[in-house]
Amino acid sequence: MQRHERWVRRLVVAICLASLCTSAQAQLTAAESDPVKLGWMQGFPPPAEKLIGQPDSNYFSFPKLRWTVCHIRELLPTKAVSRGLDAPAPLRQSLDSSIDAVRFVPLGSHEPMTWEQSLAANYTDGIIVLHQGRAVYERYAGCLNEQRKHAAMSMTKSLTGLLAEILVAEGTLDDQAMVAKLVPELASSAFGDATVRQVMDMTTALDFSEDYADPNAQIWSYSAAANPLPKPADYKGPVGYYQYLQTVAKHGTHGEAFGYRTVNSDALGWIIARVSGKAVSELVSERLWQRLGTEQDAYYTVDALGTPFAGGGLSAGLRDMARVGQLMLDEGQHDGAQLFPAEVVRTIRTGGDKQVFAKAGYKTLPGGSYRAMWWVLHNANGAFAARGVHGQTLYIDPTAEMVIARFASHPSAKNADNDPTSLPAYQALADHLMEKAKR
DSSP, X not given: OHHHHHHHHHHHHHHOSSOTTSOSSOSSOTTTTOHHHHTTTOSSSOOGGGOOOTTTOOTTSTTTXXXXXXXXXXXXXXXXXXXXXXXXXXXXXXXXXXXXXXXXXXXXXXXXXXXXXXXHHTTEEEEEEEETTEEEEEEEOTTOOTTOOEEOTXXXXXXXXXXXXXXXHTTSXXXXXBHHHHOGGGTTSTTTTSBHHHHHXXXXXXXXXXXXXXXXXXXXXXXXHHOOSOOOTTOOSOOHHHHHHTTOOBOSOXXXXXXXXXXXXXXXXXXXXXXXXXXXXXXXXXIIIXXXXXXXXXXXXXXXXXXXXXXXXXXXXXXXXXXXXXXXXXXXXXXXXXXXXXXXXXXXXXXXXXXXXXXXXXTTSTXXXXXXXXXXXXXXXXXXXXXXXXXXEEEEETTTTEEEEEEEOOXXXXXXXXXXXXXXXXXXXXXXXXXXXHO
């Protein structure tokens, strides 16, 4: 049993579904932890002390994390998200050299900071800003450049939620249907008597903890089931997302409180696949990547059965994530075509139940809510976002006509540790762009 527990612990670090296993304290600055500077995986072959790979399963530990986020498919099996064969749609540019000097005051501080300083503070690997449909800022660092892909982490959830919302608007999916009606295999699980909407908004009542500090948390067994690599001979647990989801127990009453749990996203991925007949990776390709004129294929990590990780497995190019953000800003319109009904974005922007969300205690998102796996800020600008651990963000500000796509490798997994510099920076940039547009 001890051997099995040690294997599961190593596995959780590798899969890192919520990535809370990473220390919140940065020992190295962004410059000091630059993966190129540290020489990870450089050489033919790389020196033993610079190797990152299997079976050590520590590649999500900091500072190795800063290399890993751009090299997921070298460590785990994946499934492609094809961009198709058409030429990429050009990304119009109108770069604004004044953005680096934009100043703001971080939350909880009295000392101002510039936009440029915030990038290093948040271990930014790449960031692009679109204003009125044009790229006004683009910067790369660490492992990332224009040609590489980066782990989107839980921004993946928002694409899963977007697919579900599209299917709802088109009449393919009933968000008030009981999950058991659509996926009978989940009838005896906690999801069985939940509605699809409760899964989409993460108001399900689940006996499931993602606390990596707790050796008895369910995230350990979930990670073991999801791992696509060979299991130990004495492993007796479920294999793959689908088998594991059937074991999730209920605790409480659905609809009473928001609870951020990755298993909801994978349950929704199963629902989407069942009603559409296609995996989420196929739908993202058909409904988004092939129609947006993306520059690069994306990809999903998969379990041992080839099921894409709907809760956090996407890796993609930075510019292509910005294109998704622009599509959301434009309410489903792209290049004169309506890719999905405008009501999809309007439903997401309206947000979920604020009182239900408040019970979760997100101090950096006061007055916020969660809808279809998107974070809704309910601020004066009506901003909403896709968010992932270690600083991944797709931030959409309708009032400022601004989209920010950011990839990062912050040593702390929690968004609460970079929100104090990120959120006021985004607002300051929005104000800056709106002011310039008036001139």
